[in-house]
Amino acid sequence: DRLLVEAQASINTAVSDRLAAQANLDDAEAGPRSDELEAEQAKVSAQEAAVKAQAAAVQAEEAAVAQALLALQRTRIIATAPGIVNDKLVNVGDYVRSADPVLELIDNSAIDILLELPEARAAQIEPGQPVVLRSRALPGWEARTAIDSLTPIASATSRSRAARIRLTDPPPGLLPGTALVAALEISGSSSGYQVSRDVLTRRDGQWLVYGIQAGGPEQPSLAQEIPVNLVSDNGETVIIDSPELSPNFEIVLKGGDALQDQAPVMVVEGPSAQPRPGTASDGEAQGGEGAQGGGADGGAQDGEEAQDGASLLPGLSVALPWSIAAQEA
Known part of the structure; x- marks a missing residue:
């Protein structure tokens, strides 16, 4: 009996396995069910929609980055050639158009x-x-x-x-x-006259020195403007030449920068200085400080020799008379 029961159980197990295999075979042959297929398709569609949304977000971010790079490029001005900035032509807040100059560069x-x-x-x-x-x-x-x-x-x-x-x-x-x-x-050798560089005055591209036209007893002396050529520049001294100069011609060493041609002047120091009663001497102009023209002492000192074959000119200092200086103050 025991053997019969065991045999019957084995038969039942075999039949059950065959039925399960047949069911699996039937499922495989029948394919997925429609509800499962629809669920899978819906899941795929949702994933595709998410990918498209992410792609759109990436494109928007790329556009924002490109706009920021363009704005950054517009804040930088690149010169067409190297150099140093000589002048700034615009200020912060100014509106400029394309091709408007903003800086002046020097090579x-x-x-x-x-x-x-x-x-x-x-x-x-x-x-x-x-x-x-x-x-x-x-x-x-x-x-x-x-x-x-x-x-x-x-x-x-x-x-x-x-x-x-x-x-x-x-x-x-x-x-x-x-x-x-x-x-x-x-x-x-150089021909001309050696003077201090401070004697020269530069106006309208022309080198000038000043001489003095002596006045009468009641008339002031007048400044005489003399154009000269700069023959040689030796640093502190220069050599000048002009047909109007001669070896004994007296030129203004002090106060020339403040003079104009035919301006009234008073000689206060030098070979031609002749202080009148009531006027100052010893290099001081009547009217006190500020009336005398500026400029450093120039000309040749005692015992000094001219360079390069040039002659020395005697010098003098001048100042505007008190009456003229007071009117111009």
Whole structure:
């Protein structure tokens, strides 16, 4: 009996396994049910919608980044060439249009120097001639270079010609407009008159000195404006020349910057000084401080010799008379 029961149980198990396998086979052959398929399709559609939404958000962020980069680029002004800023043409808050200038740049990689040459010396200067450059703005600086070219036309006002010097790789402190002193070796001796550099006055491109036309007993002396050529610049002293100058001609050493041609003056110091009763002497102008013209003492001292074959001119100091100074104050 026991064996029969075990055999029957085995048969039942086999039948159950066959039925389960048949059910699985029927499910496999029948495929997914419609409700499961619809659920899967709905899930896929939701995922596709989420991807599209994320893509739209990414595009919006990319557009915002591009707009920010454009705004950043518009805040930067890139020069077309390197240089240093010489002038700012607009201020914060100003409205500018496209292509409006906002800064003035100067190319500092090379500087063109225009050296004024006296008319009498221009014929002795040739391109390629060595020249030594110095500047009071740069103590200790010195550059040895050469003349590049000469302008073919002389200035009608200063009677001088310009020599062009191309200075490459200038020092940082040498900016356009800086005054330079050039030393040239010229054969022969210089003709002219040696005076202090402070004697010279520069107006309208012309170098000037002042002489004195003596007045009468009741008339003041008058300033005489004399155009001169700058023959040589020796630093503290210069050599000048003019047909109106002579070895004994007295020029104004002190007070010339405040003078005009034919302006009334009073000689207060020098060979021609003749103080009148009631006037000041010893270099002081009547009217006190402020009436006397400015300028450092110049001219030759006792025992001083002129350089380069030039003559020395006697000097004097002048001041505006008290009556004239009071009217102009």
